[in-house]
Amino acid sequence: MATSKTAAFPAIENELAELAKALGHPARVAILKELARRNVCVCGEIVDVLPLAQSTVSQHLKELKAAGLICGTVEGVKSCYCVNWEAVARLKNLLDEFFTPPAPNCAC
Numbered sequence: 737m738a739t740s741k742t743a744a745f746p747a748i749e750n751e752l753a754e755l756a757k758a759l760g761h762p763a764r765v766a767i768l769k770e771l772a773r774r775n776v777c778v779c780g781e782i783v784d785v786l787p788l789a790q791s792t793v794s795q796h797l798k799e800l801k802a803a804g805l806i807c808g809t810v811e812g813v814k815s816c817y818c819v820n821w822e823a824v825a826r827l828k829n830l831l832d833e834f835f836t837p838p839a840p841n842c843a844c
Contacts, residue, residue, distance in 0.1 A: 758803030779815040
């Protein structure tokens with residue numbers, strides 16, 4: 737049985753890669769920024785501030801939710817989303833751990 741290439745890497749690197757992948761499109765960055773600004777948002781309101789179709793916004797919301805960066809609920813035809821601040825804090829911590837400044841004697 738073949739194994740996934742990601743299995744060859746530590747869990748922390750896979751976690752950071754998944755979160756980074758979720759932020760790997762400018763539309764998702766813009767959506768996350770808008771949700772952070774509003775703190776709670778309805779999908780239709782996001783469509784009003786972005787130059788994207790409803791279906792495109794929905795796909796990007798799905799990616800952000802799958803990565804855990806946002807939470808969402810569906811009530812009838814309305815979908816409400818908000819930032820998962822715990823996941824954002826985790827992302828910040830992972831980046832801090834990963835990008836520790838080099839020793840002062842680094843030639844870079």
